[in-house]
Amino acid sequence: xxxxxxxxxxxxxxALAIASGATVANxxxxxxxxxEIARSFSASLHAxxxxxxxxxxxxxxxxxxxxxxxxxxxxxxxxxACIGAVSxxxxxxxxxxxLPWLLAASLVMxxxxxxxxxLVPLAANLAPPGERGRAVGTVMSGLLSGILLxxxxxxxxxxxxxxxxxxLVAAALMIALAIALRIGLPRSEAHSQLRYLPLLRSxxxxxxxxxxLRLHAALGAxxxxxxxxxxxxxxxxxxxxxxxxxxxxxxxxxxxxxLGALAAPLVGKxxxxxxxxxxxxxxxxxxxxxxxxxxxxxxxxxxxxxxxILLDFGVQANHISNQTRIFALREGARSRLNTVYMVxxxxxxxxxxYAGALAFSxxxxxGVCAVGAVCAAAALAILAVARPRQVRATAVASxxx
Numbered sequence: 315x316x317x318x319x320x321x322x323x324x325x326x327x328x329a330l331a332i333a334s335g336a337t338v339a340n341x342x343x344x345x346x347x348x349x350e351i352a353r354s355f356s357a358s359l360h361a362x363x364x365x366x367x368x369x370x371x372x373x374x375x376x377x378x379x380x381x382x383x384x385x386x387x388x389x390x391x392x393x394x395a396c397i398g399a400v401s402x403x404x405x406x407x408x409x410x411x412x413l414p415w416l417l418a419a420s421l422v423m424x425x426x427x428x429x430x431x432x433l434v435p436l437a438a439n440l441a442p443p444g445e446r447g448r449a450v451g452t453v454m455s456g457l458l459s460g461i462l463l464x465x466x467x468x469x470x471x472x473x474x475x476x477x478x479x480x481x482l483v484a485a486a487l488m489i490a491l492a493i494a495l496r497i498g499l500p501r502s503e504a505h506s507q508l509r510y511l512p513l514l515r516s517x518x519x520x521x522x523x524x525x526x527l528r529l530h531a532a533l534g535a536x537x538x539x540x541x542x543x544x545x546x547x548x549x550x551x552x553x554x555x556x557x558x559x560x561x562x563x564x565x566x567x568x569x570x571x572x573l574g575a576l577a578a579p580l581v582g583k584x585x586x587x588x589x590x591x592x593x594x595x596x597x598x599x600x601x602x603x604x605x606x607x608x609x610x611x612x613x614x615x616x617x618x619x620x621x622x623i624l625l626d627f628g629v630q631a632n633h634i635s636n637q638t639r640i641f642a643l644r645e646g647a648r649s650r651l652n653t654v655y656m657v658x659x660x661x662x663x664x665x666x667x668y669a670g671a672l673a674f675s676x677x678x679x680x681g682v683c684a685v686g687a688v689c690a691a692a693a694l695a696i697l698a699v700a701r702p703r704q705v706r707a708t709a710v711a712s713x714x715x
Contacts, residue, residue, distance in 0.1 A: 335460025372424020384649030408481035435648035505646035535662025543670025600628030
């Protein structure tokens with residue numbers, strides 16, 4: 315697909331950013347609504363806890379099974395079809411007669427909500443030379459903002475109107491978004507003629523043949539593991555403090571993530587301009603420093619805030635730098651490259667959340683900080699060992715594009 319003209323490029327990228335934020339928000343609307351959902355079905359909080367779990371499982375399946383189609387199908391039609399499926403699933407959630415129905419609809423909704431991971435490679439394809447990093451960063455800004463603001467929106471509307479109405483509003487928003495993207499997005503031709511099963515098998519070939527992909531997937535997994543260890547246990551730690559802070563205090567820390575979202579385009583631009591891994595190193599050092607702050611000042615709300623800001627900056631800077639690098643490897647395989655990276659990234663996050671919860675139960679907050687620090691140190695070690703070889707590999711790949 316030819317690059318978009320400079321005059322229309324920024325408008326398209328911001329449209330993709332808004333679409334990414336609006337669609338990814340669907341994954342997180344349920345979290346503040348779980349108590350109300352439990353009451354409406356006379357179910358336990360443990361039972362309704364499967365709702366966000368299956369939603370995230372669906373998202374992972376969508377990344378693995380749907381996102382690779384971005385290389386073999388016309389992307390605008392694929393995106394609109396996925397958003398249409400999301401709309402139907404959201405309506406099914408709103409009209410759920412029982413909890414099993416809600417769980418099934420949440421799984422389907424999670425699968426179809428893989429749209430942002432199709433839009434990020436599309437933004438890279440639309441970008442003119444020298445603007446790919448900024449394009450990826452801008453779309454990621456929208457995605458991160460959607461994650462952060464979704465809980466606030468659903469909590470407010472859920473309290474005012476009820477959880478079913480929240481999902482009706484979300485379905486209406488998705489229908490409007492599908493129409494807008496169908497009209498506003500340019501048509502993009504497929505880069506690959508592979509059928510579906512060979513397309514999936516080619517993921518393994520990419521892993522074997524692209525050492526830079528393996529490097530950045532490992533860096534992403536380890537840093538997101540550190541991030542998840544913190545967020546999986548923050549509410550427990552706050553509750554254990556002498557003031558016994560509640561979920562509202564824990565949620566307030568999410569607002570600092572907007573700092574990372576706003577910095578993402580600048581990080582992407584810088585990552586594309588440089589030929590080394592300095593941004594990855596600085597970002598990972600920031601994560602390591604954040605856990606030092608969290609360990610030494612974890613009993614203070616201000617200390618937790620400072621550590622949270624450092625952690626969020628480091629994780630997001632590393633993530634944007636990783637994606638900018640992998641999209642430079644093969645222009646015709648960007649969706650599949652993103653699939654490998656994001657599946658590895660979320661697997662690392664899941665393991666990090668589990669390790670953090672286990673560490674908190676056995677060693678308290680110090681254990682959580684140790685898990686995060688070990689993950690960051692492991693990422694730095696991998697970066698140090700692989701750096702010379704990977705710099706040359708990425709430089710060659712960038713020259714081929």
